Amino acid sequence: MLINGVPGDRIDIHDRGLQYGDGIFRTLRIMQGLPRQWPRHYRKLKQDCAALGLACPEADLLADELRQLAATRPDGVAKIIITRGNSERGYTLPPSVVPNRILMISPPPDFSDKYRLHGVKVRVCDLRLSHQPRLAGVKHLNRLENVLAAMEWNDPEIAEGLLLDMEGNVTEGTRSNLFLVRNGELSTPDLSQCGVAGVQRERVLDWAVANDVACKVEQLSLADVLAADEVFLVNSVIGLWPVRQLQERVWQQHPVSLQIGKWLNNATD
Amino acid sequence: MLINGVPGDRIDIHDRGLQYGDGIFRTLRIMQGLPRQWPRHYRKLKQDCAALGLACPEADLLADELRQLAATRPDGVAKIIITRGNSERGYTLPPSVVPNRILMISPPPDFSDKYRLHGVKVRVCDLRLSHQPRLAGVKHLNRLENVLAAMEWNDPEIAEGLLLDMEGNVTEGTRSNLFLVRNGELSTPDLSQCGVAGVQRERVLDWAVANDVACKVEQLSLADVLAADEVFLVNSVIGLWPVRQLQERVWQQHPVSLQIGKWLNNATD
Numbered sequence: 001m002l003i004n005g006v007p008g009d010r011i012d013i014h015d016r017g018l019q020y021g022d023g024i025f026r027t028l029r030i031m032q033g034l035p036r037q038w039p040r041h042y043r044k045l046k047q048d049c050a051a052l053g054l055a056c057p058e059a060d061l062l063a064d065e066l067r068q069l070a071a072t073r074p075d076g077v078a079k080i081i082i083t084r085g086n087s088e089r090g091y092t093l094p095p096s097v098v099p100n101r102i103l104m105i106s107p108p109p110d111f112s113d114k115y116r117l118h119g120v121k122v123r124v125c126d127l128r129l130s131h132q133p134r135l136a137g138v139k140h141l142n143r144l145e146n147v148l149a150a151m152e153w154n155d156p157e158i159a160e161g162l163l164l165d166m167e168g169n170v171t172e173g174t175r176s177n178l179f180l181v182r183n184g185e186l187s188t189p190d191l192s193q194c195g196v197a198g199v200q201r202e203r204v205l206d207w208a209v210a211n212d213v214a215c216k217v218e219q220l221s222l223a224d225v226l227a228a229d230e231v232f233l234v235n236s237v238i239g240l241w242p243v244r245q246l247q248e249r250v251w252q253q254h255p256v257s258l259q260i261g262k263w264l265n266n267a268t269d
Numbered sequence: 270m271l272i273n274g275v276p277g278d279r280i281d282i283h284d285r286g287l288q289y290g291d292g293i294f295r296t297l298r299i300m301q302g303l304p305r306q307w308p309r310h311y312r313k314l315k316q317d318c319a320a321l322g323l324a325c326p327e328a329d330l331l332a333d334e335l336r337q338l339a340a341t342r343p344d345g346v347a348k349i350i351i352t353r354g355n356s357e358r359g360y361t362l363p364p365s366v367v368p369n370r371i372l373m374i375s376p377p378p379d380f381s382d383k384y385r386l387h388g389v390k391v392r393v394c395d396l397r398l399s400h401q402p403r404l405a406g407v408k409h410l411n412r413l414e415n416v417l418a419a420m421e422w423n424d425p426e427i428a429e430g431l432l433l434d435m436e437g438n439v440t441e442g443t444r445s446n447l448f449l450v451r452n453g454e455l456s457t458p459d460l461s462q463c464g465v466a467g468v469q470r471e472r473v474l475d476w477a478v479a480n481d482v483a484c485k486v487e488q489l490s491l492a493d494v495l496a497a498d499e500v501f502l503v504n505s506v507i508g509l510w511p512v513r514q515l516q517e518r519v520w521q522q523h524p525v526s527l528q529i530g531k532w533l534n535n536a537t538d
Contacts, residue, residue: 001282003282009282010280011282012278012279013270013278013279013350015287017287018286018352018371019294019412020411020412020416021290021410021411021412022413025288027358052416053420079358081282081288089296089373089375090419090444091415091416091444092420093416093420104282104358106357127403130399130401131400134396134417135413141287141288141413142289142411143291144409144411145401145403145404147289147321147353148322148403149360150360150362151362175360194399
Protein backbone atom coordinates (compact mmCIF):
# COMPACT_ATOMS: atom_id res chain seq x y z
CA MET A 1 0.00 0.00 0.00
CA LEU A 2 1.18 3.54 -0.69
CA ILE A 3 -0.11 6.62 1.09
CA ASN A 4 0.98 9.81 -0.66
CA GLY A 5 3.76 7.74 -2.16
CA VAL A 6 5.01 6.32 1.12
CA PRO A 7 4.56 2.63 2.01
CA GLY A 8 2.07 2.31 4.86
CA ASP A 9 -1.41 1.16 5.76
CA ARG A 10 -2.69 3.87 8.11
CA ILE A 11 -4.09 7.35 7.59
CA ASP A 12 -4.71 10.32 9.84
CA ILE A 13 -8.18 10.23 11.42
CA HIS A 14 -8.56 13.87 10.34
CA ASP A 15 -8.75 12.71 6.73
CA ARG A 16 -12.00 13.99 5.26
CA GLY A 17 -12.47 10.72 3.39
CA LEU A 18 -13.11 9.11 6.76
CA GLN A 19 -14.90 12.09 8.30
CA TYR A 20 -17.37 12.76 5.47
CA GLY A 21 -16.68 10.41 2.58
CA ASP A 22 -15.15 13.49 0.96
CA GLY A 23 -13.28 11.86 -1.89
CA ILE A 24 -13.46 9.52 -4.85
CA PHE A 25 -12.03 6.15 -5.83
CA ARG A 26 -11.39 3.75 -8.66
CA THR A 27 -10.84 0.03 -8.82
CA LEU A 28 -8.85 -1.43 -11.70
CA ARG A 29 -7.36 -4.68 -12.79
CA ILE A 30 -3.61 -5.27 -12.81
CA MET A 31 -2.49 -7.99 -15.24
CA GLN A 32 1.06 -8.97 -16.09
CA GLY A 33 2.21 -6.10 -13.93
CA LEU A 34 0.27 -3.48 -15.87
CA PRO A 35 -2.92 -1.58 -15.06
CA ARG A 36 -5.67 -2.30 -17.59
CA GLN A 37 -7.27 0.69 -19.34
CA TRP A 38 -5.19 3.14 -17.37
CA PRO A 39 -5.81 6.17 -19.63
CA ARG A 40 -9.56 5.67 -19.32
CA HIS A 41 -9.36 5.18 -15.56
CA TYR A 42 -7.25 8.28 -15.16
CA ARG A 43 -9.63 10.34 -17.30
CA LYS A 44 -12.55 9.24 -15.11
CA LEU A 45 -10.55 9.87 -11.93
CA LYS A 46 -9.91 13.40 -13.13
CA GLN A 47 -13.58 13.95 -14.02
CA ASP A 48 -14.68 12.65 -10.64
CA CYS A 49 -12.16 14.84 -8.81
CA ALA A 50 -13.48 17.83 -10.77
CA ALA A 51 -17.06 16.97 -9.77
CA LEU A 52 -16.07 17.42 -6.11
CA GLY A 53 -13.67 20.31 -6.71
CA LEU A 54 -10.69 18.14 -5.74
CA ALA A 55 -7.22 18.62 -7.17
CA CYS A 56 -6.42 15.42 -9.08
CA PRO A 57 -2.87 14.07 -8.74
CA GLU A 58 -0.85 13.99 -11.97
CA ALA A 59 -1.26 10.94 -14.21
CA ASP A 60 2.48 10.20 -14.23
CA LEU A 61 2.68 10.22 -10.46
CA LEU A 62 -0.22 7.78 -10.08
CA ALA A 63 1.02 5.57 -12.91
CA ASP A 64 4.43 5.37 -11.29
CA GLU A 65 2.91 4.44 -7.93
CA LEU A 66 0.69 1.84 -9.60
CA ARG A 67 3.81 0.32 -11.19
CA GLN A 68 5.46 0.07 -7.77
CA LEU A 69 2.44 -1.80 -6.39
CA ALA A 70 2.07 -3.97 -9.48
CA ALA A 71 5.69 -5.06 -9.08
CA THR A 72 4.69 -6.69 -5.79
CA ARG A 73 1.59 -8.36 -7.25
CA PRO A 74 1.56 -8.50 -11.06
CA ASP A 75 -1.90 -10.09 -11.10
CA GLY A 76 -4.28 -8.24 -8.83
CA VAL A 77 -6.79 -5.49 -8.27
CA ALA A 78 -5.64 -1.96 -7.53
CA LYS A 79 -7.74 0.60 -5.75
CA ILE A 80 -6.96 4.31 -5.86
CA ILE A 81 -8.61 6.61 -3.33
CA ILE A 82 -8.23 10.39 -3.55
CA THR A 83 -9.58 12.24 -0.53
CA ARG A 84 -9.93 15.97 0.04
CA GLY A 85 -7.15 15.79 2.64
CA ASN A 86 -6.99 16.44 6.37
CA SER A 87 -8.92 19.11 8.20
CA GLU A 88 -10.19 20.00 11.62
CA ARG A 89 -13.83 19.42 12.54
CA GLY A 90 -16.48 20.97 10.29
CA TYR A 91 -17.75 20.67 6.72
CA THR A 92 -16.11 23.91 5.59
CA LEU A 93 -12.83 23.40 3.75
CA PRO A 94 -9.72 24.87 5.33
CA PRO A 95 -8.05 27.48 3.07
CA SER A 96 -5.23 25.14 2.09
CA VAL A 97 -6.12 21.50 2.05
CA VAL A 98 -3.94 19.00 0.21
CA PRO A 99 -5.55 15.82 -1.15
CA ASN A 100 -4.42 12.47 0.16
CA ARG A 101 -3.90 9.60 -2.25
CA ILE A 102 -4.13 6.01 -1.13
CA LEU A 103 -3.17 3.13 -3.41
CA MET A 104 -3.93 -0.42 -2.42
CA ILE A 105 -3.47 -3.74 -4.17
CA SER A 106 -5.27 -6.97 -3.43
CA PRO A 107 -5.42 -10.47 -4.94
CA PRO A 108 -7.62 -11.00 -8.01
CA PRO A 109 -11.10 -12.29 -7.19
CA ASP A 110 -11.68 -16.00 -7.61
CA PHE A 111 -14.98 -15.82 -9.45
CA SER A 112 -15.89 -19.02 -11.24
CA ASP A 113 -15.34 -19.09 -15.00
CA LYS A 114 -18.94 -20.24 -15.14
CA TYR A 115 -20.05 -16.71 -14.32
CA ARG A 116 -18.28 -15.33 -17.35
CA LEU A 117 -19.28 -18.12 -19.72
CA HIS A 118 -22.72 -19.23 -18.55
CA GLY A 119 -23.98 -16.20 -16.70
CA VAL A 120 -25.03 -15.30 -13.19
CA LYS A 121 -28.18 -15.26 -11.14
CA VAL A 122 -29.15 -11.78 -9.97
CA ARG A 123 -31.82 -10.35 -7.71
CA VAL A 124 -33.64 -7.04 -7.34
CA CYS A 125 -32.61 -5.10 -4.23
CA ASP A 126 -35.22 -3.55 -1.94
CA LEU A 127 -33.15 -0.40 -1.44
CA ARG A 128 -33.94 2.34 -3.95
CA LEU A 129 -31.26 4.76 -5.10
CA SER A 130 -31.83 8.43 -4.32
CA HIS A 131 -31.64 11.10 -7.02
CA GLN A 132 -28.71 13.49 -6.68
CA PRO A 133 -27.66 14.95 -10.04
CA ARG A 134 -24.70 16.73 -8.42
CA LEU A 135 -23.14 13.35 -7.58
CA ALA A 136 -24.67 11.05 -10.20
CA GLY A 137 -22.14 9.07 -12.22
CA VAL A 138 -19.29 9.92 -9.82
CA LYS A 139 -17.49 7.10 -8.01
CA HIS A 140 -17.31 8.99 -4.71
CA LEU A 141 -16.78 7.64 -1.21
CA ASN A 142 -20.42 8.03 -0.09
CA ARG A 143 -21.39 4.43 -0.77
CA LEU A 144 -23.81 3.55 2.02
CA GLU A 145 -26.56 2.79 -0.48
CA ASN A 146 -24.36 0.15 -2.11
CA VAL A 147 -23.36 -1.26 1.30
CA LEU A 148 -26.97 -1.50 2.50
CA ALA A 149 -28.02 -3.10 -0.79
CA ALA A 150 -25.20 -5.65 -0.58
CA MET A 151 -26.36 -6.53 2.96
CA GLU A 152 -29.75 -7.65 1.65
CA TRP A 153 -28.73 -11.15 0.61
CA ASN A 154 -26.17 -13.79 1.46
CA ASP A 155 -27.15 -16.57 -0.91
CA PRO A 156 -23.83 -17.41 -2.62
CA GLU A 157 -25.79 -18.46 -5.71
CA ILE A 158 -26.76 -14.83 -6.29
CA ALA A 159 -23.82 -12.97 -7.77
CA GLU A 160 -25.24 -9.46 -7.96
CA GLY A 161 -28.19 -7.28 -6.97
CA LEU A 162 -29.93 -4.84 -9.29
CA LEU A 163 -30.63 -1.35 -7.97
CA LEU A 164 -33.70 0.60 -8.98
CA ASP A 165 -34.06 4.29 -8.28
CA MET A 166 -36.85 5.95 -6.29
CA GLU A 167 -38.98 6.08 -9.44
CA GLY A 168 -38.51 2.43 -10.27
CA ASN A 169 -35.96 2.86 -13.06
CA VAL A 170 -33.38 0.09 -13.18
CA THR A 171 -30.07 1.90 -12.68
CA GLU A 172 -27.17 -0.50 -12.14
CA GLY A 173 -25.90 -3.44 -10.11
CA THR A 174 -24.53 -2.84 -6.62
CA ARG A 175 -21.03 -2.93 -8.12
CA SER A 176 -21.59 -3.10 -11.88
CA ASN A 177 -23.23 -1.38 -14.82
CA LEU A 178 -26.06 -3.00 -16.73
CA PHE A 179 -26.78 -3.47 -20.44
CA LEU A 180 -29.70 -4.99 -22.32
CA VAL A 181 -29.62 -6.54 -25.77
CA ARG A 182 -32.91 -6.10 -27.65
CA ASN A 183 -33.35 -6.86 -31.33
CA GLY A 184 -29.62 -6.59 -31.88
CA GLU A 185 -29.37 -3.20 -30.22
CA LEU A 186 -27.95 -2.26 -26.83
CA SER A 187 -29.49 -0.17 -24.06
CA THR A 188 -28.04 0.98 -20.77
CA PRO A 189 -29.63 3.05 -18.00
CA ASP A 190 -29.34 6.80 -18.00
CA LEU A 191 -27.17 7.79 -15.01
CA SER A 192 -27.89 11.50 -14.84
CA GLN A 193 -29.78 11.20 -11.53
CA CYS A 194 -27.93 8.43 -9.71
CA GLY A 195 -25.56 5.52 -10.19
CA VAL A 196 -21.88 5.18 -11.04
CA ALA A 197 -20.71 5.48 -14.65
CA GLY A 198 -17.89 2.95 -14.85
CA VAL A 199 -15.04 2.62 -17.30
CA GLN A 200 -16.29 -0.71 -18.67
CA ARG A 201 -19.67 0.87 -19.40
CA GLU A 202 -17.83 3.51 -21.40
CA ARG A 203 -15.90 0.80 -23.25
CA VAL A 204 -19.12 -1.02 -24.19
CA LEU A 205 -20.54 2.28 -25.49
CA ASP A 206 -17.38 2.71 -27.58
CA TRP A 207 -17.57 -0.89 -28.80
CA ALA A 208 -21.11 -0.22 -30.00
CA VAL A 209 -20.01 2.84 -31.98
CA ALA A 210 -17.03 1.01 -33.48
CA ASN A 211 -19.21 -1.94 -34.47
CA ASP A 212 -22.09 0.13 -35.76
CA VAL A 213 -24.45 -1.27 -33.14
CA ALA A 214 -27.00 1.18 -31.76
CA CYS A 215 -26.77 1.74 -28.00
CA LYS A 216 -29.40 3.83 -26.28
CA VAL A 217 -28.79 5.49 -22.92
CA GLU A 218 -32.28 5.68 -21.52
CA GLN A 219 -34.68 5.05 -18.66
CA LEU A 220 -35.31 1.32 -18.29
CA SER A 221 -37.92 -0.46 -16.22
CA LEU A 222 -37.68 -3.87 -14.62
CA ALA A 223 -40.18 -5.04 -17.24
CA ASP A 224 -37.75 -3.88 -19.95
CA VAL A 225 -34.97 -5.94 -18.35
CA LEU A 226 -37.15 -9.04 -18.02
CA ALA A 227 -38.24 -8.74 -21.65
CA ALA A 228 -34.73 -8.27 -23.07
CA ASP A 229 -33.11 -10.86 -25.34
CA GLU A 230 -29.94 -10.70 -23.26
CA VAL A 231 -28.83 -8.86 -20.14
CA PHE A 232 -25.25 -8.37 -18.99
CA LEU A 233 -23.25 -6.69 -16.26
CA VAL A 234 -19.81 -5.11 -16.51
CA ASN A 235 -17.16 -3.73 -14.22
CA SER A 236 -13.38 -3.45 -14.24
CA VAL A 237 -12.84 -6.42 -11.95
CA ILE A 238 -15.36 -8.95 -13.25
CA GLY A 239 -15.17 -7.93 -16.91
CA LEU A 240 -18.56 -9.01 -18.27
CA TRP A 241 -21.08 -11.38 -16.78
CA PRO A 242 -24.15 -12.39 -18.78
CA VAL A 243 -27.26 -12.59 -16.62
CA ARG A 244 -28.63 -16.14 -16.54
CA GLN A 245 -31.56 -15.62 -14.18
CA LEU A 246 -33.59 -12.74 -12.73
CA GLN A 247 -36.78 -13.62 -10.85
CA GLU A 248 -38.58 -16.26 -12.98
CA ARG A 249 -36.86 -15.23 -16.17
CA VAL A 250 -34.03 -17.47 -17.40
CA TRP A 251 -31.71 -16.64 -20.28
CA GLN A 252 -30.02 -19.71 -21.79
CA GLN A 253 -28.06 -18.09 -24.60
CA HIS A 254 -25.86 -15.00 -24.50
CA PRO A 255 -24.29 -14.66 -27.96
CA VAL A 256 -23.96 -10.86 -28.05
CA SER A 257 -22.87 -10.65 -24.41
CA LEU A 258 -20.16 -13.26 -24.93
CA GLN A 259 -18.90 -11.46 -28.02
CA ILE A 260 -18.63 -8.14 -26.16
CA GLY A 261 -17.13 -9.85 -23.10
CA LYS A 262 -14.41 -11.39 -25.23
CA TRP A 263 -13.61 -8.00 -26.72
CA LEU A 264 -13.54 -6.34 -23.28
CA ASN A 265 -11.06 -8.97 -22.06
CA ASN A 266 -8.79 -8.83 -25.07
CA ALA A 267 -8.83 -5.27 -26.36
CA THR A 268 -5.94 -3.17 -25.13
CA ASP A 269 -7.58 0.24 -25.33
CA MET B 270 -7.64 10.96 20.46
CA LEU B 271 -8.59 7.36 21.22
CA ILE B 272 -8.97 4.62 18.64
CA ASN B 273 -10.68 1.57 20.09
CA GLY B 274 -9.59 2.84 23.47
CA VAL B 275 -5.93 3.26 22.55
CA PRO B 276 -4.34 6.72 22.19
CA GLY B 277 -3.50 7.37 18.55
CA ASP B 278 -4.42 9.41 15.51
CA ARG B 279 -4.26 6.93 12.65
CA ILE B 280 -6.55 4.21 11.38
CA ASP B 281 -6.15 1.30 9.02
CA ILE B 282 -6.90 2.24 5.41
CA HIS B 283 -9.11 -0.88 5.25
CA ASP B 284 -11.57 0.83 7.60
CA ARG B 285 -14.96 0.89 5.86
CA GLY B 286 -15.58 4.38 7.21
CA LEU B 287 -12.89 5.58 4.83
CA GLN B 288 -13.69 3.13 2.03
CA TYR B 289 -17.46 3.72 1.87
CA GLY B 290 -18.51 6.14 4.60
CA ASP B 291 -19.85 3.00 6.30
CA GLY B 292 -20.43 4.36 9.79
CA ILE B 293 -22.01 7.08 11.90
CA PHE B 294 -20.87 9.92 14.11
CA ARG B 295 -21.90 12.39 16.77
CA THR B 296 -20.50 15.73 17.86
CA LEU B 297 -21.09 16.89 21.41
CA ARG B 298 -20.03 19.64 23.74
CA ILE B 299 -17.71 18.98 26.67
CA MET B 300 -18.05 21.54 29.48
CA GLN B 301 -16.36 21.47 32.87
CA GLY B 302 -14.98 18.09 31.91
CA LEU B 303 -18.40 16.53 31.28
CA PRO B 304 -20.21 15.65 28.05
CA ARG B 305 -23.47 17.60 27.70
CA GLN B 306 -26.65 15.57 27.15
CA TRP B 307 -24.75 12.31 27.07
CA PRO B 308 -27.79 10.03 27.58
CA ARG B 309 -29.53 11.65 24.62
CA HIS B 310 -26.41 11.46 22.46
CA TYR B 311 -25.88 7.83 23.33
CA ARG B 312 -29.51 6.99 22.57
CA LYS B 313 -29.18 8.63 19.15
CA LEU B 314 -25.83 6.91 18.55
CA LYS B 315 -27.49 3.59 19.23
CA GLN B 316 -30.44 4.37 16.93
CA ASP B 317 -28.10 5.43 14.15
CA CYS B 318 -25.97 2.29 14.56
CA ALA B 319 -29.16 0.23 14.35
CA ALA B 320 -30.16 2.01 11.14
CA LEU B 321 -26.98 0.71 9.49
CA GLY B 322 -26.99 -2.67 11.23
CA LEU B 323 -23.86 -1.73 13.21
CA ALA B 324 -23.12 -3.09 16.67
CA CYS B 325 -23.07 -0.04 18.97
CA PRO B 326 -20.36 0.04 21.67
CA GLU B 327 -21.63 -0.04 25.25
CA ALA B 328 -22.58 3.30 26.84
CA ASP B 329 -20.24 2.80 29.79
CA LEU B 330 -17.28 2.14 27.54
CA LEU B 331 -17.85 5.30 25.48
CA ALA B 332 -18.60 7.40 28.57
CA ASP B 333 -15.36 6.24 30.14
CA GLU B 334 -13.39 7.09 27.00
CA LEU B 335 -15.10 10.49 26.78
CA ARG B 336 -14.04 11.15 30.38
CA GLN B 337 -10.43 10.32 29.48
CA LEU B 338 -10.51 12.83 26.62
CA ALA B 339 -12.37 15.45 28.64
CA ALA B 340 -9.66 15.26 31.30
CA THR B 341 -7.21 16.59 28.70
CA ARG B 342 -9.56 19.36 27.54
CA PRO B 343 -12.41 20.09 29.98
CA ASP B 344 -13.91 22.70 27.62
CA GLY B 345 -14.14 21.39 24.08
CA VAL B 346 -16.02 19.53 21.39
CA ALA B 347 -15.93 15.74 21.27
CA LYS B 348 -16.58 13.73 18.16
CA ILE B 349 -17.41 10.04 18.24
CA ILE B 350 -17.17 8.01 15.03
CA ILE B 351 -18.32 4.40 14.88
CA THR B 352 -17.41 2.63 11.65
CA ARG B 353 -18.35 -0.83 10.44
CA GLY B 354 -14.74 -1.93 10.93
CA ASN B 355 -12.04 -3.17 8.58
CA SER B 356 -12.59 -5.34 5.55
CA GLU B 357 -11.02 -6.29 2.29
CA ARG B 358 -12.22 -4.74 -0.97
CA GLY B 359 -15.93 -4.99 -1.77
CA TYR B 360 -19.25 -3.77 -0.42
CA THR B 361 -20.22 -7.15 1.03
CA LEU B 362 -19.58 -7.43 4.75
CA PRO B 363 -17.08 -10.03 5.86
CA PRO B 364 -18.66 -12.67 8.15
CA SER B 365 -17.05 -11.23 11.27
CA VAL B 366 -16.42 -7.52 11.19
CA VAL B 367 -15.77 -5.61 14.41
CA PRO B 368 -16.71 -1.90 14.54
CA ASN B 369 -14.00 0.67 15.07
CA ARG B 370 -14.62 3.55 17.44
CA ILE B 371 -12.77 6.81 17.11
CA LEU B 372 -13.02 9.55 19.73
CA MET B 373 -11.56 12.97 19.07
CA ILE B 374 -11.57 16.19 21.03
CA SER B 375 -11.00 19.69 19.70
CA PRO B 376 -11.14 23.25 21.07
CA PRO B 377 -14.53 24.89 21.45
CA PRO B 378 -15.51 27.07 18.48
CA ASP B 379 -14.97 30.80 18.87
CA PHE B 380 -18.31 31.97 17.52
CA SER B 381 -19.15 35.52 18.46
CA ASP B 382 -21.66 35.99 21.29
CA LYS B 383 -23.47 38.25 18.83
CA TYR B 384 -24.59 35.14 16.93
CA ARG B 385 -26.30 33.76 19.99
CA LEU B 386 -27.79 37.06 21.17
CA HIS B 387 -28.53 39.02 17.99
CA GLY B 388 -28.83 36.32 15.39
CA VAL B 389 -27.04 35.26 12.23
CA LYS B 390 -27.30 35.91 8.54
CA VAL B 391 -28.07 32.79 6.52
CA ARG B 392 -28.33 31.95 2.84
CA VAL B 393 -30.15 29.38 0.73
CA CYS B 394 -27.83 26.76 -0.76
CA ASP B 395 -28.08 25.78 -4.42
CA LEU B 396 -27.52 22.10 -3.66
CA ARG B 397 -30.74 20.19 -3.08
CA LEU B 398 -30.86 17.24 -0.69
CA SER B 399 -31.76 13.88 -2.18
CA HIS B 400 -34.54 11.73 -0.73
CA GLN B 401 -33.39 8.51 0.90
CA PRO B 402 -35.79 7.33 3.60
CA ARG B 403 -33.43 4.46 4.54
CA LEU B 404 -30.83 7.00 5.72
CA ALA B 405 -32.96 10.04 6.57
CA GLY B 406 -32.40 11.39 10.08
CA VAL B 407 -29.24 9.32 10.56
CA LYS B 408 -25.95 11.10 11.21
CA HIS B 409 -23.94 8.79 8.97
CA LEU B 410 -20.57 9.34 7.35
CA ASN B 411 -21.92 9.97 3.83
CA ARG B 412 -21.86 13.74 4.10
CA LEU B 413 -20.83 14.89 0.61
CA GLU B 414 -24.05 16.88 0.23
CA ASN B 415 -23.17 18.91 3.34
CA VAL B 416 -19.59 19.37 2.14
CA LEU B 417 -20.67 20.57 -1.32
CA ALA B 418 -23.24 22.91 0.21
CA ALA B 419 -20.65 24.36 2.61
CA MET B 420 -18.37 25.00 -0.39
CA GLU B 421 -20.93 27.32 -1.95
CA TRP B 422 -20.00 30.44 0.02
CA ASN B 423 -17.05 31.97 1.82
CA ASP B 424 -18.51 35.25 3.03
CA PRO B 425 -17.68 35.23 6.75
CA GLU B 426 -20.80 37.31 7.41
CA ILE B 427 -22.94 34.31 6.48
CA ALA B 428 -22.98 31.86 9.36
CA GLU B 429 -25.04 29.05 7.87
CA GLY B 430 -26.68 27.81 4.66
CA LEU B 431 -30.20 26.44 4.44
CA LEU B 432 -30.73 23.22 2.55
CA LEU B 433 -33.87 22.52 0.56
CA ASP B 434 -34.71 19.08 -0.72
CA MET B 435 -35.35 18.09 -4.34
CA GLU B 436 -38.98 19.11 -4.00
CA GLY B 437 -38.17 22.52 -2.55
CA ASN B 438 -38.97 21.74 1.08
CA VAL B 439 -36.70 23.53 3.54
CA THR B 440 -35.01 20.72 5.46
CA GLU B 441 -32.17 21.94 7.68
CA GLY B 442 -28.97 23.97 7.81
CA THR B 443 -25.74 22.43 6.52
CA ARG B 444 -24.86 21.65 10.17
CA SER B 445 -27.97 22.56 12.15
CA ASN B 446 -31.68 21.92 12.51
CA LEU B 447 -34.23 24.63 11.83
CA PHE B 448 -37.30 25.87 13.70
CA LEU B 449 -39.91 28.51 12.92
CA VAL B 450 -41.98 30.48 15.41
CA ARG B 451 -45.41 31.39 14.05
CA ASN B 452 -48.21 32.83 16.18
CA GLY B 453 -46.58 31.48 19.32
CA GLU B 454 -46.28 27.96 17.92
CA LEU B 455 -43.19 26.10 16.69
CA SER B 456 -42.63 24.21 13.44
CA THR B 457 -39.67 22.16 12.27
CA PRO B 458 -39.15 20.31 8.99
CA ASP B 459 -40.18 16.71 8.64
CA LEU B 460 -37.00 14.63 8.22
CA SER B 461 -38.47 11.37 7.00
CA GLN B 462 -36.93 11.74 3.52
CA CYS B 463 -33.61 13.47 4.19
CA GLY B 464 -31.70 15.51 6.75
CA VAL B 465 -30.14 14.77 10.12
CA ALA B 466 -32.31 14.68 13.24
CA GLY B 467 -30.05 16.17 15.89
CA VAL B 468 -30.16 15.95 19.66
CA GLN B 469 -30.85 19.68 20.11
CA ARG B 470 -33.84 19.38 17.76
CA GLU B 471 -35.16 16.63 20.03
CA ARG B 472 -34.59 18.83 23.08
CA VAL B 473 -36.56 21.70 21.53
CA LEU B 474 -39.41 19.28 20.75
CA ASP B 475 -39.33 18.18 24.40
CA TRP B 476 -39.22 21.81 25.60
CA ALA B 477 -42.34 22.50 23.57
CA VAL B 478 -44.20 19.59 25.17
CA ALA B 479 -43.06 20.57 28.68
CA ASN B 480 -44.10 24.18 28.12
CA ASP B 481 -47.39 23.37 26.44
CA VAL B 482 -46.29 25.03 23.19
CA ALA B 483 -47.48 23.35 20.01
CA CYS B 484 -44.68 22.16 17.72
CA LYS B 485 -45.53 20.78 14.30
CA VAL B 486 -43.17 18.52 12.38
CA GLU B 487 -44.17 19.24 8.81
CA GLN B 488 -43.18 20.16 5.27
CA LEU B 489 -42.06 23.79 5.14
CA SER B 490 -41.42 25.95 2.10
CA LEU B 491 -38.97 28.83 1.80
CA ALA B 492 -42.02 31.13 1.76
CA ASP B 493 -43.05 29.68 5.15
CA VAL B 494 -39.61 30.49 6.54
CA LEU B 495 -39.60 34.02 5.17
CA ALA B 496 -43.07 34.66 6.59
CA ALA B 497 -42.30 33.31 10.09
CA ASP B 498 -42.27 35.56 13.17
CA GLU B 499 -38.92 34.09 14.22
CA VAL B 500 -36.53 31.52 12.79
CA PHE B 501 -33.77 29.75 14.69
CA LEU B 502 -31.08 27.11 14.21
CA VAL B 503 -29.83 24.57 16.74
CA ASN B 504 -27.02 22.08 17.09
CA SER B 505 -24.97 20.63 19.92
CA VAL B 506 -21.98 22.88 19.32
CA ILE B 507 -23.59 26.25 18.63
CA GLY B 508 -26.57 25.78 20.93
CA LEU B 509 -29.20 28.09 19.40
CA TRP B 510 -28.75 30.88 16.90
CA PRO B 511 -31.69 33.12 16.01
CA VAL B 512 -31.76 33.97 12.30
CA ARG B 513 -31.35 37.71 11.76
CA GLN B 514 -31.41 37.80 7.97
CA LEU B 515 -32.39 35.54 5.06
CA GLN B 516 -32.52 37.07 1.59
CA GLU B 517 -34.30 40.43 1.97
CA ARG B 518 -36.06 39.42 5.16
CA VAL B 519 -34.66 40.81 8.43
CA TRP B 520 -35.79 39.73 11.89
CA GLN B 521 -35.00 42.30 14.62
CA GLN B 522 -36.51 40.59 17.65
CA HIS B 523 -36.17 36.98 18.76
CA PRO B 524 -38.01 36.68 22.09
CA VAL B 525 -39.11 33.05 21.82
CA SER B 526 -35.80 31.95 20.30
CA LEU B 527 -33.81 33.59 23.09
CA GLN B 528 -36.01 31.98 25.72
CA ILE B 529 -35.50 28.53 24.22
CA GLY B 530 -31.80 29.18 23.70
CA LYS B 531 -31.36 30.06 27.35
CA TRP B 532 -33.13 26.87 28.38
CA LEU B 533 -31.00 24.76 25.98
CA ASN B 534 -27.83 26.24 27.49
CA ASN B 535 -28.86 25.85 31.10
CA ALA B 536 -30.98 22.73 31.34
CA THR B 537 -29.08 19.66 32.42
CA ASP B 538 -31.23 17.01 30.78
